[in-house]
Amino acid sequence: MDMQAAQVAVADLLMALGQDPASEHLADTPRRVAAAYAELLTPREFNLTTFPNEEGYDELVLAKNIPVQSLCEHHLLPFHGVAHVGYLPGERILGLSKLARVVELFARDLQVQERLTKQVADWLDEHLAPKGVGVVIEAEHLCMSMRGVRASGSATVTSTMHGLLRHDARSRQEFLALAGPARG
Numbered sequence: 001m002d003m004q005a006a007q008v009a010v011a012d013l014l015m016a017l018g019q020d021p022a023s024e025h026l027a028d029t030p031r032r033v034a035a036a037y038a039e040l041l042t043p044r045e046f047n048l049t050t051f052p053n054e055e056g057y058d059e060l061v062l063a064k065n066i067p068v069q070s071l072c073e074h075h076l077l078p079f080h081g082v083a084h085v086g087y088l089p090g091e092r093i094l095g096l097s098k099l100a101r102v103v104e105l106f107a108r109d110l111q112v113q114e115r116l117t118k119q120v121a122d123w124l125d126e127h128l129a130p131k132g133v134g135v136v137i138e139a140e141h142l143c144m145s146m147r148g149v150r151a152s153g154s155a156t157v158t159s160t161m162h163g164l165l166r167h168d169a170r171s172r173q174e175f176l177a178l179a180g181p182a183r184g
Contacts, residue, residue, distance in 0.1 A: 001041070006034035040071055040078075043108035044064035048127055049095035058131070060171070062086035062178050063099040072143045073110035081139030081155065083117075087124060088131040088164055088171065094124075113139055113158050121160040132163035134175040155183075 010030035011021040019026060066083040085099045106119040121135040136159045145152040164171045 001038050003038065005032050006037065006164075007031055010034060037071075040069075041108055041110070043105045044101070045100045046098065046101040046105075049098055050128065051095070052093040053089050053091055053093045057089050060086050060088060060174060060178065061093070062175070063095075063096060064101045064179065066103050066139060068103055068107050068116075068127060068139060070107040070109065070111040070113075070116060070139075071134065072141060073112060075111070075143035075147070077142040077146065079111075079113065079139045079141040079143070083120065083138075084134075084136045085120060085124070086134045086165070086175050086179065087128060090128070090130045092128060094128055095141040099124075113137055113141070114154055118160045121162055130163065132161070132165035132171060132175075133169075134161045134165040134172075134179070135159065136176070136179045138181065162175075 002012045007030040010033045014021040014026060014029065021027070021030060062084065063086070064082075064084045065179070066085060068080060068083045069080045072079055074182075083103045085103065087094070102120055102123055106116050106123070117137045119133050120137075121133045124130065124133045125134075136157065138157045140153065140155055144154060144156075159176075161172060161175070165175050166172065
């Protein structure tokens, strides 16, 4: 990321919006905004930790209400909510914190929720080779609640499923019932 160019761009935007970036209140804003976007768009590195499934565990593993924050690629405004990520183990099981790390890996980018949901499921399917993967994300988009239609409090729900969670009706129903809506 070119921090200097980002700061110049923020100063230019402030001027285009009729603001004075040299004013006492805005003088450090270009640096702050550039630093904020750098943080929001840079995922933390992590090492995938898997373990042999020596016990032959074959039931659903589900992490619910994983916080998710990202930036809408169309308006550069945040969207935030929760992700529910589950899988049916194959030969390997995953360190549980890694489910949240994978969500963050793809959320720290300019995104659309549909792509984010699919990227998390595809990555887990590829790197873990489980019998099934399911991802549900529920999020409020500030581009929808603060502008335009101004539908404050509305949630967008997306889902992606692979393997048995897609093709076996009972497994799919169990995942969706356990994932359940986070908001009422």
